[in-house]
Amino acid sequence: MSERTPPHTDSIAVPDDAALAAAAADEAADRAIDQHVRAAQPEHGARNTRVIWLLLAATFTVFLNETIMSVAIPELVDDLGVTLSAAQWLTTAFMLTMAVVIPITGFLLQRFPTRPIFGTAMGLFSAGTLLAALAPGFEVLLGARIIQATGTAIMMPLLMTTLMTLVAPSDRGRFMGRVSIVMSVAPAIGPAISGLILNTLGWRYMFWLVLPLAVGMLVIGLRRVENVGETRVFPIDLFSVVLSAFGFGGLVYGLSLVGEVVSARSTGQPVAMWIALAVGAVGILAFILRQLLLQHRDRALLDLRTFRSRNFAVSIALMAVMMAALFGTIILLPIYLQDVLGLEPLATGLLVLPGGLIMGLLGPTVGRLYDRVGPTPLLVPASIGVSAVLWSLTLVTDSTPPWMILVAHVVLSTALAFMFTPLFTTALGSVEPHLYSHGAAIVGTLQQVAGAAGTALFITVMTATAAAAESGGTAAIAAQAAGVRSAFLVGALVSLLAIVGATLVRRPADMVQGAAPGH
Secondary structure, three states: OOOOOOOOOOOOOOOOHHHHHHHHHHHHHHHHHHHHHHHHHHHHHHHHHHHHHHHHHHHHHHHHHHHHOOOOHHHHHHHHOOOHHHHOHHHHHHHHHHHHHHHHHHHHHHHOOHHHHHHHHHHHHHHHHHHHHHOOOHHHHHHHHHHHHHHHHHHHHHHHHHHHHHOOHHHHHHHHHHHHHHHHHHHHHHHHHHHHHHHHOOOHHHHHHHHHHHHHHHHHHHHHOOOOOOOOOOOOOHHHHHHHHHHHHHHHHHHHHHHHHHHHOOOHHHHHHHHHHHHHHHHHHHHHHHHHHHHHHOOOOOOHHHHHOHHHHHHHHHHHHHHHHHHHHHHHHHHHHHHHOOOOHHHHHHHHHHHHHHHHHOHHHHHHHHHHHOOHHHHHHHHHHHHHHHHHHHHOOOOOOHHHHHHHHHHHHHHHHHHHHHHHHHHHHOOOHHHHHHHHHHHHHHHHHHHHHHHHHHHHHHHHHHHHHHHOOOOHHHHHHHHHHHHHHHHHHHHHHHHHHHOOOOOOHHHHHOOOOOO
């Protein structure tokens, strides 16, 4: 009789008490870690939302200040005893400072943490605002505006870079729509607020009103804004800073002189204009070559590798066309409404106010649509709408009813609202995460340059056409209306390029894949 073989038990593990206890401990540890992660996620999300809202509020404050000076120039001329040409420098110097500082923000946002950058920006803005309110004369007021502009120039790239870093691709349109509120509503209500203040108080109260808002944002931000993203230590290239200042500053200054040269036809101004434009062109070319050399060592002041993304390049080009159209229209409509139709400044401000408010308030809605359908279904009809309005404005005369201009401006603002949020979001979403700060700086720089170019283009065409018509015997008001029509005709022709460009913009790859944002 054969011996029975005992059952084979190697493949069946029979845990003892120690093994069971260890497994239970591991399972409990896993559950604790999972609970900790789930608990931390809402806290992390709440922190991100808090940081973004604080930056939005601070940026709204500095943008509100940017346009309040526009209607105060005549009072400053009387109160400070300066010429109108000198007083205009309060706006020109602000714009020039923005053009010089914004290209540097790409480096600053990679080199320094979020909180110190925020504190520096709002600290400069607050100090400039206080100095402006106390300014004993024009020179001090001009210096205060430059200090304000330095802080303002940092805020928008900081906001956009932080938003791109913290917000998932699927939600960026919604958050970028809130940025549109800042960019549109604050400048739109600025002139109305300053007009109200000037009618009841003095020009200094424009700054006394903004100061507590700025200081409040500074104090809250230093307590609540947390550092996000990663920084890296590398030296700033001072030669690039100099080239940037001469290049972008010279170009914007030269463009700002174009209208004066065409209207005045003086001997001195054309020389200054051409010198500034030449210095700007050479400076920008040298700046680009310098950045191409430095970016191989990751030391570029403004990294141009963002343009390796075709989507970024197309979006930026389309944004430039839209910015030129927007700023050209902003400067041309008040001239037409006051000089041709004879409206008072207050009536003019109230007529263009609804468009600015609509453009900003539509931002969140457009952002949600962008997250759902992407850029192309929004950009193509919006670009057609912009072009249609500009073509309609080529028909204005010295007897066009003001309500028709109101309707045209509201439709134009609505169409631009459907352009800007998708373009901002698509452009920045198309670059690599470590280039977000440089992409934001390029967008900010483009706003200044395209705005100055659009203003110069519209004013030049209007002034030259009006002068030619008047010299041919046309009455002054009719000649001015002819100039306005010609300027809008040029804008309408350029807008046709925007329709083509809108068909080329694509949904960013990370939005398609649903990837998380880079940190």
